[in-house]
Amino acid sequence: MSLLIRNARIASEDSATLREGDVLVEGGIIRSIGKGLSAPEGAKVIEANGRLVMPAMFDAHVHFREPGQEAKETIATGTEAAINGGITGIVMMPNTKPAIDSAPVVRMVLDSAAKNSRIPVYTSGCITKDRAGKELAGIDGMRGLGVKMLTDDGDSVADPAVLLRAMQYASEFGMFFASHCEVPELAGPRALNEGVVSYRLGIKGTPAAAEEIIIDRDIRLAHAAGAHIHIQHVSSKIGMETIRWWKQRGDVKVTAEVAPHHLLFTEEDIGDFDTHYKMNPPLRTKADTEALLQGLIEGVFDLIATDHAPHTPFEKSQDFVSAPNGITGLETALVSLYHYFVATGKFGWDLVVKRYSAEPRRMMGLEPVPVEEGRPADLILFDTEAETTFSLDFMKSKSRNTPFFDKTLKGRVDLVVLGDQILLER
Amino acid sequence: MPRKDLLDIVSLEREEIDHLLDQAVPFKELFTRSVKKVPALKGKSVLTLFYEPSTRTLSSFEVAANRLSADVTNFAVASSSIVKGESVRETVETLQAMRTDYIIVRHSRSGLPSTIARMTKASVINAGDGAHAHPTQALLDAFTIKEKFPDPTGKRVLIVGDILHSRVARSTSTILKKLGVEVAYLGPGSLVPKVGPENVQRFTNYEEAMKWKPDVVYLLRVQMERQDVQYFPSVREYHRLYGVTEERLRRIDGDGLYIMHPGPVNRGVELCDGVLDYSRSLINDQVENGIAVRMAVLYWLKPGGEVIG
Numbered sequence: 001m002s003l004l005i006r007n008a009r010i011a012s013e014d015s016a017t018l019r020e021g022d023v024l025v026e027g028g029i030i031r032s033i034g035k036g037l038s039a040p041e042g043a044k045v046i047e048a049n050g051r052l053v054m055p056a057m058f059d060a061h062v063h064f065r066e067p068g069q070e071a072k073e074t075i076a077t078g079t080e081a082a083i084n085g086g087i088t089g090i091v092m093m094p095n096t097k098p099a100i101d102s103a104p105v106v107r108m109v110l111d112s113a114a115k116n117s118r119i120p121v122y123t124s125g126c127i128t129k130d131r132a133g134k135e136l137a138g139i140d141g142m143r144g145l146g147v148k149m150l151t152d153d154g155d156s157v158a159d160p161a162v163l164l165r166a167m168q169y170a171s172e173f174g175m176f177f178a179s180h181c182e183v184p185e186l187a188g189p190r191a192l193n194e195g196v197v198s199y200r201l202g203i204k205g206t207p208a209a210a211e212e213i214i215i216d217r218d219i220r221l222a223h224a225a226g227a228h229i230h231i232q233h234v235s236s237k238i239g240m241e242t243i244r245w246w247k248q249r250g251d252v253k254v255t256a257e258v259a260p261h262h263l264l265f266t267e268e269d270i271g272d273f274d275t276h277y278k279m280n281p282p283l284r285t286k287a288d289t290e291a292l293l294q295g296l297i298e299g300v301f302d303l304i305a306t307d308h309a310p311h312t313p314f315e316k317s318q319d320f321v322s323a324p325n326g327i328t329g330l331e332t333a334l335v336s337l338y339h340y341f342v343a344t345g346k347f348g349w350d351l352v353v354k355r356y357s358a359e360p361r362r363m364m365g366l367e368p369v370p371v372e373e374g375r376p377a378d379l380i381l382f383d384t385e386a387e388t389t390f391s392l393d394f395m396k397s398k399s400r401n402t403p404f405f406d407k408t409l410k411g412r413v414d415l416v417v418l419g420d421q422i423l424l425e426r
Numbered sequence: 427m428p429r430k431d432l433l434d435i436v437s438l439e440r441e442e443i444d445h446l447l448d449q450a451v452p453f454k455e456l457f458t459r460s461v462k463k464v465p466a467l468k469g470k471s472v473l474t475l476f477y478e479p480s481t482r483t484l485s486s487f488e489v490a491a492n493r494l495s496a497d498v499t500n501f502a503v504a505s506s507s508i509v510k511g512e513s514v515r516e517t518v519e520t521l522q523a524m525r526t527d528y529i530i531v532r533h534s535r536s537g538l539p540s541t542i543a544r545m546t547k548a549s550v551i552n553a554g555d556g557a558h559a560h561p562t563q564a565l566l567d568a569f570t571i572k573e574k575f576p577d578p579t580g581k582r583v584l585i586v587g588d589i590l591h592s593r594v595a596r597s598t599s600t601i602l603k604k605l606g607v608e609v610a611y612l613g614p615g616s617l618v619p620k621v622g623p624e625n626v627q628r629f630t631n632y633e634e635a636m637k638w639k640p641d642v643v644y645l646l647r648v649q650m651e652r653q654d655v656q657y658f659p660s661v662r663e664y665h666r667l668y669g670v671t672e673e674r675l676r677r678i679d680g681d682g683l684y685i686m687h688p689g690p691v692n693r694g695v696e697l698c699d700g701v702l703d704y705s706r707s708l709i710n711d712q713v714e715n716g717i718a719v720r721m722a723v724l725y726w727l728k729p730g731g732e733v734i735g
């Protein structure tokens with residue numbers, strides 16, 4: 001396949017200014033970039049008219065409910081949702097049923113991905129068997145199948161001795177650890193922040209301290225073990241400051257991620273028990289969201305990840321305490337980052353490319369995919385003038401538990417190219 | 427504009443509160459007549475759905491519905507406090523099929539009446555959900571206070587006890603603030619949230635709270651069963667620090683203060699025995715006013731709204 005995209009603006013992680021030019025893709029490789037390129041015989045030509053070409057996104061934190069809860073999402077529907085959002089690679093979390101805690105389950109997931117997905121699917125593995133926090137999972141067997149990230153996401157490893165031993169053991173294999181940070185004894189029904197809203201609604205909340213304690217604890221343990229620790233979905237100001245402090249010390253390898261919903265929403269959005277704002281860690285206060293945004297701009301957060309967490313409409317229509325935690329994110333992430341932050345001048349496209357495409361790939365030991373001559377084609381075309389309505393027709397995820405459901409935001413993913421395949425064209 | 431549901435006090439406008447409290451006055455006058463019934467809701471069906479036992483609130487609603495000539499049915503539900511979404515939906519569908527006009531629901535889980543209200547065309551009245559809201563209790567408390575202070579603006583009400591777990595404290599303080607009453611909380615530091623509602627003073631010391639010069643001391647029932655961890659060392663210690671002891675009752679009497687309590691009273695915990703004879707206790711007025719206020723609520727709501735989801 002040959003593809004010529006004419007008159008585009010090209011975004012990259014190292015420059016706040018967009019380059020103008022044509023992009024020619026041949027045989028899955030970016031052959032040339034320049035002005036006035038001529039289309040080879042039989043090439044598909046797209047007039048970009050100033051639309052953006054940029055590296056495709058990569059999401060290092062998603063929940064595809066396969067195996068075990070396919071009514072919520074499968075690898076097939078989840079990866080199509082990813083493509084719909086301009087994402088060409090994802091890392092699955094291992095809290096499936098059964099949990100991804102051994103080589104046979106990893107193989108099952110990778111087999112399904114090979115059959116059902118048009119984009120690469122990576123999976124993390126559990127730290128402990130069945131995420132129970134007691135016995136170590138089948139670490140070497142999972143490593144043999146390419147697993148790099150170990151996490152019991154959904155829960156912390158409550159016993160620090162278990163986590164420390166796991167870190168000492170698995171770091172020798174070049175694996176790294178991702179931490180969901182939460183002291184179980186301080187967590188309420190894991191629904192919302194302890195504060196004004198939990199008081200008003202009469203539901204026991206989870207104080208930010210429950211998260212902050214474990215952020216600090218797990219980095220300390222990684223420091224002791226000489227492990228690489230990645231802190232997942234940070235929601236609190238003090239949590240962000242704790243990570244910044246450890247990074248400034250410079251003697252432990254720590255990375256961290258923030259989710260779009262923690263940058264965009266606060267506990268106040270829960271309103272009258274709206275379960276589309278129920279997630280774990282919970283939405284916190286305006287001061288927290290402002291600090292998180294600052295942390296993202298300063299680079300305290302290495303990457304943006306959605307924590308895409310699909311649930312059926314029935315599950316989310318239960319009362320607030322019964323409803324499960326989490327919202328979907330793959331289809332709304334890039335457009336919402338554009339609508340709320342890039343279009344409003346909070347940060348530039350370079351940050352989006354760096355934090356949502358290049359850094360997550362680097363963390364997983366993969367090459368970033370800049371739009372440069374000689375590189376494999378792994379790119380998207382984004383229209384900053386068009387809009388996206390997250391309607392039932394639009395969504396490819398099996399679930400639609402997102403606060404953006406049926407809402408319209410500025411920005412649209414028009415094209416997704418991976419190798420010599422056009423995965424999406426609008 | 428009448429509403430379909432009464433789920434909390436927060437969403438009520440001041441005019442709506444005034445209207446309900448005014449409407450309760452003629453209903454209360456009705457109690458003195460030999461025929462205490464009016465045909466206002468004749469042919470309408472009222473269903474009570476109590477997942478949490480409460481003889482007082484349940485019979486208050488039953489009496490209110492009866493006096494409006496409605497047909498009242500008590501829908502027997504399992505006393506289990508954990509209810510899966512599925513069985514709630516099934517129950518609501520059953521009620522819908524029975525063409526119920528009003529559903530009065532009490533549940534230990536905050537937000538459940540809101541969930542039910544979204545599933546049905548019937549009017550849903552929240553008769554207490556978890557630690558969230560108890561709007562009819564708040565209305566009857568406001569009504570009781572207005573009987574003593576017709577213009578309650580600037581009056582002071584001290585709410586004492588387990589504020590953290592109390593839906594009564596939330597709803598009653600909200601309605602009182604909407605009526606211009608000053609509210610303060612008194613209780614153990616572990617049970618009076620620091621980040622709570624605005625414009626509510628927080629006390630953890632009885633003597634300091636009394637220096638604030640309340641007009642009404644509103645005592646909450648100490649509910650040990652709601653406490654997942656220990657919030658104070660013992661009931662004895664609680665009574666000594668926050669209860670109305672004999673000596674404190676004498677001082678309250680000397681200052682001309684009223685006492686309220688949503689009932690049932692734990693004697694020897696919130697209150698000493700002597701309070702039963704206390705002349706400015708409004709506890710029985712609260713019970714009687716509860717019926718009038720609940721009649722006003724039933725009369726005001728309009729079933730048949732849009733069902734979402």
Ligand SMILES: [Zn+2]
Binds near residue numbers: 153180281
């Ligand atoms: Zn998590």
